[in-house]
Amino acid sequence: MSVNVGILGGTGAVGQRFIQLLDGHPEFELTTITASDASAGKAYREAAKWRIDSPIPEYVGDIEVRATDPSDVPDDVDLLFSSLPSGVAADVEPKFTEAGYVVSSNSSNSRMADDVPLVIPEVNADHLNLIEVQRDERGWDGALVKNPNCSTITMVPTLAALDNFGLERVHVSTLQAVSGAGYDGVTSMEIIDNVIPHIGGEEDKMVTEPKKLLGSFDGSEIVQHDVDVAASCNRVPTLDGHLENVWAETAEEITKASAEAAFAEATTLDLPSAPDPLIEVFEDPDRPQPRLDRTIGDGMQIAVGGVQETPAGIQYNCLAHNTIRGAAGASVLNGELLVEDGWV
Numbered sequence: 565m566s567v568n569v570g571i572l573g574g575t576g577a578v579g580q581r582f583i584q585l586l587d588g589h590p591e592f593e594l595t596t597i598t599a600s601d602a603s604a605g606k607a608y609r610e611a612a613k614w615r616i617d618s619p620i621p622e623y624v625g626d627i628e629v630r631a632t633d634p635s636d637v638p639d640d641v642d643l644l645f646s647s648l649p650s651g652v653a654a655d656v657e658p659k660f661t662e663a664g665y666v667v668s669s670n671s672s673n674s675r676m677a678d679d680v681p682l683v684i685p686e687v688n689a690d691h692l693n694l695i696e697v698q699r700d701e702r703g704w705d706g707a708l709v710k711n712p713n714c715s716t717i718t719m720v721p722t723l724a725a726l727d728n729f730g731l732e733r734v735h736v737s738t739l740q741a742v743s744g745a746g747y748d749g750v751t752s753m754e755i756i757d758n759v760i761p762h763i764g765g766e767e768d769k770m771v772t773e774p775k776k777l778l779g780s781f782d783g784s785e786i787v788q789h790d791v792d793v794a795a796s797c798n799r800v801p802t803l804d805g806h807l808e809n810v811w812a813e814t815a816e817e818i819t820k821a822s823a824e825a826a827f828a829e830a831t832t833l834d835l836p837s838a839p840d841p842l843i844e845v846f847e848d849p850d851r852p853q854p855r856l857d858r859t860i861g862d863g864m865q866i867a868v869g870g871v872q873e874t875p876a877g878i879q880y881n882c883l884a885h886n887t888i889r890g891a892a893g894a895s896v897l898n899g900e901l902l903v904e905d906g907w908v
């Protein structure tokens with residue numbers, strides 16, 4: 565089976581990751597790429613300033629970039645991935661869903677909207693059923709599905725595993741790579757020999773998004789999980805890979821061994837981009853490290869290490885590739901789930 569797919573905002577940093585991940589994909593055939601009016605009409609290789617360390621696939625370089633407007637996208641595109649700036653996406657994505665397109669979006673707008681599924685397939689695949697509510701309420705023929713923020717997605721699969729013990733409270737401190745801010749996001753003068761202890765809006769996303777992701781769908785709405793999260797977000801001079809230090813408290817007693825077993829047994833799915841295992845547990849106390857471990861499982865696995873008991877619960881470090889598992893790979897995996905579940 566081959567599904568024709570397109571990318572909204574395909575010339576940007578995340579758009580380029582989409583192109584890399586879709587090259588040779590067993591289910592998806594990339595036929596359409598959109599960007600701003602400044603890029604529309606140009607061949608992709610002229611429009612995009614390619615920054616990924618593998619060449620632009622030959623057929624992609626020849627694709628003519630289209631305007632980001634439903635009238636410019638062919639009707640035979642079955643699924644759109646979105647990596648637009650969130651302000652643009654907020655305006656444009658509903659136009660595509662109204663026109664009948666299914667949009668798997670990485671942009672942060674509408675993630676917390678009541679009728680928008682926010683999905684990590686291994687954690688809350690059933691939340692996709694919220695699409696029926698969305699279609700009823702908005703009168704859309706298409707659908708809008710979101711993946712979470714890259715720092716949230718690094719941590720939440722580990723929290724889902726610990727919820728077997730009754731997750732109550734989480735403290736997290738992040739060490740986030742510069743690619744998360746986009747290519748022009750942080751200047752070298754700001755970040756070399758430095759750490760910036762603030763990333764606008766990030767802490768709030770880490771506090772709110774896990775409650776929705778770990779919540780349950782009752783047939784009409786998401787009942788949010790009551791876990792309390794406190795987050796401190798820091799930009800550090802790594803290129804890719806968000807490392808996070810997590811302290812979790814659970815209702816039931818938890819030990820290093822039981823936590824590691826829960827991580828190792830985390831749900832895996834039979835989807836093309838789903839890693840197995842989902843969580844790789846390291847015993848070496850100095851792992852995971854961004855440079856060494858961000859590409860495990862083709863960038864889709866979550867690496868965990870440094871598991872220790874604390875007086876209140878458990879402490880550990882987790883790591884994921886922020887532009888693969890944390891962005892483009894997350895949207896592609898959601899797209900695979902949308903196909904598997906018959907929404908596309």
Ligand SMILES: NC(=O)C1=CN([C@@H]2O[C@H](COP(=O)(O)OP(=O)(O)OC[C@H]3O[C@@H](n4cnc5c(N)ncnc54)[C@H](OP(=O)(O)O)[C@@H]3O)[C@@H](O)[C@H]2O)C=CC1
Nearest residue numbers: 573574575576577578599600603632647650671743744746
């Ligand atoms: N960078 C990262 O690691 C992560 C980014 N994200 C999120 O993903 C989204 C994209 O980020 P990123 O790829 O870094 O952004 P970029 O700025 O690199 O790319 C933005 C894309 O959107 C297009 N675009 C910009 N303005 C318009 C417009 N008015 N109409 C149509 N298209 C437009 C650009 O086209 P053109 O080339 O023509 O300007 C480009 O294709 C953002 O919402 C970001 O927050 C999420 C997680 C990680």
Ligand SMILES: N[C@@H](CC(=O)OP(=O)(O)O)C(=O)O
Nearest residue numbers: 670672713714740744745766
């Ligand atoms: N804020 C993230 C990247 C990002 O764009 O997140 P979001 O998808 O929530 O906008 C970072 O700086 O690493």
